[in-house]
Amino acid sequence: MKLASRLLLTLVVLALALRAQDTIKIGEYASLTGKEASFGQQSHKGLTLAIEELNAAGGVLGKKLELITEDNQTKPGESATAVKKLISRDKVVALIGEVASGRSLEAAPIAQAAKIPMIAPAATNPKVTQTGNYNFRVCFIEPFQGTVMAKFAQTDLKAKKVAVLSSVSNAYSVGLAKFFKETFTANGGIIVSEKNFSEGDKDFRAQLTAVKAAGADAVFVPSYYTEAALIARQARDLGLNVPFFGGDGWVADQLLEIGGEALNGCYYSTHFSPENQDPVVQAFVKKFKARWGANENPDAFAALGYDAAYVLVDAIKRAGSTEGPKLRNALAATKNFSGVTGVTNIDANRDASKPAAIIAIKNGKLEFLKTVAP
Amino acid sequence: MSEFLQQLLNGLSLGAIYALIALGYTMVYGVLRFINFAHSDVFMVGAFIGYYLGKLVPEGTLWGGLLVLSGAMIGCALLGMFIERVVYRPLRHGPTLNVLITAIGVSLLLEYTGQIVFGAAPRTFPQIFPTANYHVGSLTISSNQVFVIGVAILLMIALQLIVFKTKIGTAMRAVSLNPKAAQLVGVNNNVVISFTFGLGSALAAAGGILYAMNYPSIDPLMGVMPGLKAFVAAILGGIGNIPGAALGGLLLGTVETFIGGSQFSTYKDAIAFAILIVILLFKPAGLLGKFTIEKV
Numbered sequence: 001m002k003l004a005s006r007l008l009l010t011l012v013v014l015a016l017a018l019r020a021q022d023t024i025k026i027g028e029y030a031s032l033t034g035k036e037a038s039f040g041q042q043s044h045k046g047l048t049l050a051i052e053e054l055n056a057a058g059g060v061l062g063k064k065l066e067l068i069t070e071d072n073q074t075k076p077g078e079s080a081t082a083v084k085k086l087i088s089r090d091k092v093v094a095l096i097g098e099v100a101s102g103r104s105l106e107a108a109p110i111a112q113a114a115k116i117p118m119i120a121p122a123a124t125n126p127k128v129t130q131t132g133n134y135n136f137r138v139c140f141i142e143p144f145q146g147t148v149m150a151k152f153a154q155t156d157l158k159a160k161k162v163a164v165l166s167s168v169s170n171a172y173s174v175g176l177a178k179f180f181k182e183t184f185t186a187n188g189g190i191i192v193s194e195k196n197f198s199e200g201d202k203d204f205r206a207q208l209t210a211v212k213a214a215g216a217d218a219v220f221v222p223s224y225y226t227e228a229a230l231i232a233r234q235a236r237d238l239g240l241n242v243p244f245f246g247g248d249g250w251v252a253d254q255l256l257e258i259g260g261e262a263l264n265g266c267y268y269s270t271h272f273s274p275e276n277q278d279p280v281v282q283a284f285v286k287k288f289k290a291r292w293g294a295n296e297n298p299d300a301f302a303a304l305g306y307d308a309a310y311v312l313v314d315a316i317k318r319a320g321s322t323e324g325p326k327l328r329n330a331l332a333a334t335k336n337f338s339g340v341t342g343v344t345n346i347d348a349n350r351d352a353s354k355p356a357a358i359i360a361i362k363n364g365k366l367e368f369l370k371t372v373a374p
Numbered sequence: 375m376s377e378f379l380q381q382l383l384n385g386l387s388l389g390a391i392y393a394l395i396a397l398g399y400t401m402v403y404g405v406l407r408f409i410n411f412a413h414s415d416v417f418m419v420g421a422f423i424g425y426y427l428g429k430l431v432p433e434g435t436l437w438g439g440l441l442v443l444s445g446a447m448i449g450c451a452l453l454g455m456f457i458e459r460v461v462y463r464p465l466r467h468g469p470t471l472n473v474l475i476t477a478i479g480v481s482l483l484l485e486y487t488g489q490i491v492f493g494a495a496p497r498t499f500p501q502i503f504p505t506a507n508y509h510v511g512s513l514t515i516s517s518n519q520v521f522v523i524g525v526a527i528l529l530m531i532a533l534q535l536i537v538f539k540t541k542i543g544t545a546m547r548a549v550s551l552n553p554k555a556a557q558l559v560g561v562n563n564n565v566v567i568s569f570t571f572g573l574g575s576a577l578a579a580a581g582g583i584l585y586a587m588n589y590p591s592i593d594p595l596m597g598v599m600p601g602l603k604a605f606v607a608a609i610l611g612g613i614g615n616i617p618g619a620a621l622g623g624l625l626l627g628t629v630e631t632f633i634g635g636s637q638f639s640t641y642k643d644a645i646a647f648a649i650l651i652v653i654l655l656f657k658p659a660g661l662l663g664k665f666t667i668e669k670v
Contacts, residue, residue, distance in 0.1 A: 033494035035593065073494060168640050196640040200599060202589035205384040206634030206642075213377040226496055226591050233590070237507060238380070239514035257498045258591050 023066035024059070024322055026051070026312065027092030029082040029107060031100065034074025035200070036224055038252035039099035039301055043121050044069060046298060046305030047096060049291050060313050061320065068092060072103060083107040087114045093322035094119070096308050099301050100224075101125030101172040108135045115324040117331055119312055121304035122271065124248065125175045129350040134328055136350045138308050138341070139271050140374065142172075145247050146179025148269050148356045148372045153218055154187055157243055157267075163193040163216035165207055165231060167223045170199050176222035176247050192216050197227070204231045205238060212240040219244045225252040229259030236262040243267065251300045256364060263361045267369070271300040272341045273357045275368035284340040300341070300357075307339035376512040381635050382628065387519040387588070389627020390526035394581035395604030396611070396619035397533060398574030404614040405550045405570045408470050411477040412457060413578055414601020415484035416450050418594060420579030421499070421586040422492055423449045428500040439503035443525075443583050447576040454575025455568045463564070488594030499590035502583075522584045529580060530620050533573070537616065542569055550614075603630075610650055612663020621661060626650075 028047055030040035051067045059065055068090045070082035079098060086092045087110065095111050095118040098104045104123035111118035112132030120128050120137040124145060129135045153159045162184060166177035181191055193214035195207035208231065211219060219235070221228050221244055228250050235244065243265050250268040274285045274297055284306065288298040298306075314337055316322060319330035334346040344352045353374040360367045395417055402410040423446040431438030461480055465473045508515045537543040545566045548556040557563055585600060586592050607626045611618030629649055634642045653661065 033489070035496055037495035195634075197634070198643070202585075202591065202596075203384075203388050203631075203634075205388075206381060206631040207639055209377060209380045209384060210635040210639075230589055230591060237514065237516040237518070239507065239509065254496065254498065254591075258496075 022063045024061070024063050024316065025066050025068055025090055025092045026309075027083070027086030027090060027095045027097075028067055028069045029072055029079050029086065029095070029097040029103075030069065031074040031098065031103065032069070032071040034072075035226060036074045036100060038225065038254055038299075039122075040071070040074075042252075042299050042301040043097075043099050043305035043308075045288070045292050045296070046302035046307075047121075047309050049288060049302075050306045050309035052291070053287075054309070054313055060316050061322075065313070072098070074103075076102070077106070079103040079106040080110060083110045087111070087116055092116065093316075093324075094312055094327060096121060096305070096312065098123060099304075101128055101175065102170055104128045105131070105171055108132070111135065115328070117312075117315075117324065117328045119308045119331070121308040122248065122301050123172075125171050126349075126351075127171070127175075133332075133350065134324070136331055136346060138311055138339075138344050138352050138354075139248075139304055140354045140356060141351050142175045142247075143179045144353065144374060145269055145356060146176055146181075147183045148358075149220065149245060149247065150180050150183035150187065150189070152267070152269070152358060152372075153184065153220065153245065154189055157218050157245070159189070159217035159243075161190050161192040161215065161217050163195070163211040163214055163219045164191055165195050165197070165204070165211065165219060165221050165223070167199055167201075167227060168196045170223065172224075172247075172249060173222045176249075177220070180220055180222065199227075201227070202230060204234050208235050208238050208240055211235075212238060216242060218242050221246045222249065224249040225255040226258065229255050229257075229263065232259045232262040232266060248300055253297070253299075256361070256366075261364065264363060266361045267358060268361075269356045269358050269372075271354065271357065272303040273300075273359060273366075273368040274298055275366065276357065276371075280338075280340055303340045307341050307344065310339055311337055311344055377635075379513055381631050383513070383515065383519060384635075385628030385631030386624060387522045387627075388631060389607075389624035390523045391581050391585050391588070391623075392600065392604045392607045392627050393620045393623025394526050394529065394577050394584070395600060396608040396623045397530070397616060398578045398581075399605055399608040400611070400613055400616060400619040401570055401574045403608070404616075405546055405567060406462075406466075406473075408473045409477065409605070410462075410571075410574070411474075411601075412480035412484060413574065414597035414604070415481050415488070416454055416457075416575045416597075417578040417582040417585070417601060418488060418592075418597035419453060419484065420446045420450045420575075420582030421592045421596065422488070422497075422594075423579065424502065424583040424586060425497055425499055425592060428502045431502070433501050434504045436504060442502050443580060446579040446583050450579035450582075451572035451576040454571040454578075458568055458571040463567075485594055485597075492594055494594060496591045496593040499586040499592050501587075501590075503587065518588050522588060525580065525584060529577060530616075533577070533616060536573070542566065546570055606647065606650055610653060610660055612660030615660070615662045615664075618660055618662035625661075 032040040072078035099122040101123040104120045108131035112134045124142045167173040193211045245267040248270045315330035319326040337344040342354045356372045358369040360369045398413045427442045427445045506517045545561045549566045607622035608619045611622030630646045633645045
C-alpha cells in the first residue's frame, strides 16, 4: 500500500514536472461557439496549424510552443474573463485574439495592464491598438477598408447614392460605417439613407423599406455575416434589387448558407482570398486542407491567425526571450515579414498596412475580383 | 403612401409572431397567475424541432411544411406538459414567487441544454414551405408574410373557439376563476392545467417555426428577445386576456417597424418600450385587461 502510494506520488510529480517542462505558452481567446463561431473557428484552425508546424520544425528558443485556447462564446464580457485567466493562471507570454473588434477591445486593456503583448489577427477598429503599446494587429484598419469600399462603390459600382445600414452595438460596424461615409461624401457621393439596428436583430424589413423608398443605387452593410445574409434575403423579398456590399465581417461560409441566391451581385472586401492564385496562398490552402479535411476552406481569418502566430514567433526569436517588454519591442520592430496575407510591417501605431482583396458573389460562389494596394 | 402600407405589412407580420408567443404567456397567467418564463425557450425548441424535421421532408412543399409545423407543435406541447408535470406541479401550492424563480431556472436550463445538444453556432433554417413574392402596385408581399399572418389568425380563432366553445375550455375558465370551486364541482385541475401548458407550448412552437421561416438563422438563445417582446405584448394587451395578447403583439410589432424605418432607427426598442410605459401609466391593467383588486 505504502509502495503503491509512493509510486503514485512519484508519477504525479513526474507528470507535473513534464507538464511544467519548458514550453512557451501562448494564449488564444476566440469565439469558437455562438453567433460568430465561424470567426473563431477559422482563426483557431489557422493558428493551430501554424503552432503545429513551428513545433514540428523544433519550436523556438529550444522550447516547444503550447497553445492554450479559451472560448468567449461570442458573448460580451467573456473575453475579459478569458484573458484574465490566461494571464494569471496559465501565465501565457503573449495573447492572440480576436477577430471581432468589440471583443478585442475588451481584452486589450487587460493585456496592456499585465504587460503581455497581444496580437489581434483581424480586429480592424483603430481603437484596438490605441489602447496601449502592448496591443498589436496583423491586418489593415477600418479607415483603409472604408476608403477602399467607398472608391469601389464610386468607380466599380458607379453608385452616386448609397444607403448605409449599420449595427449600433458593434464597434466594428460603427467604425467602418463612419470611415466609409467620410470618403464617399468627400468624393462627391451622397448618403441617401442611414439606418441602424442592434446586434442580434433579425428583422430588417423596416429599415430596408425606408432604404428602398430613398432610392439608393447600392447599400453598404458593414456588419457581421449573419446580419448581412438576413438583410440581403429580406431586401430581395421586398423587391430591393440593388447591389449590397460590405467589409471583412461578411467572411464566413454561413454567409452564403443563410443568404443563398439573395447575395448574387453583392461584394465585400477582405484580407485574403483562397481563390488568389499566388503560389504562397495556394501552398497555405493545401496545408490547411491536409490538416483539417478536404472540405475545409481557409478564409481570411484562418490566414490571419496563421500569420499572427508566425509574426509572434519571429519576434520571440529576435527578442531571444519571452519577457513582456523585450517581446513587445521585438514585435514593434517587425519589418517586411512575409506571410500568407502579404507583407507585414508594424507601423508606429502598431498596425499593419496590407492590401485588401475584393470578392464578388456570383451564382452562389465567391469570385476573387481584385487586390487593392494600401 | 406605398412605403406606409409596406411598413404596415412588415409590422403586422412581425406582430403576428409576437402575438402567438404572447398567447402562451397570457393563457398560463390566466389559469395559474404566474409568468412562465420558460415559454420563450419552448419557442426556441419548436424552431429546432422544425429544423430537424425539415431535413426529413422535401423542401418547399406545402404538405411537408405542414407536417413539420404540426410535428413541432406536438413535440412542444409534450415538452410543455412535461415541464409542468415535473417542475411546476410540485410547487403549485407554494408561494407564487417560488414558481416564478423556478420558471427562470427552467428557462436557463433549456437555453444551456440547447447549447450542448444543438451547439451554440447558429443554424440555417430550411425553406420548408414554397415561397414566392407578389407585387401589388408598388407593394411587395412575400408568401412568408402572408403565411405568418394567416396561420396566426387561424390559430387565434381556433384558440378562441377552444376556450369558449368546448368543455375543456369551460373548465379552463372555471379553474382560472376559482381553482378550489372548480375542483368541488368535479373539474380535474391537473388535466386542465396540463392542457393549458400543452396548448400554449404548441402555439409557441408555431411561433418558432414562423419566426425561423422569416429569419432563417436559429440558435439556442433565439427565444430571448422575441420572448421578452411577447411578454411585453401580453402585458400591454392586458395579461390573462386572449384578444388582448393578440392586440398587444400586433401593436408592438407595428410600432417597432415604423420606428425602425424612421430616422430614429437607433432607438427602435427604446421607443417601443417607452410607449409601453406610457400606455401602462394610463391603463395599468393593459389595453383590454380588467383591473381587479387583489386580495392580500
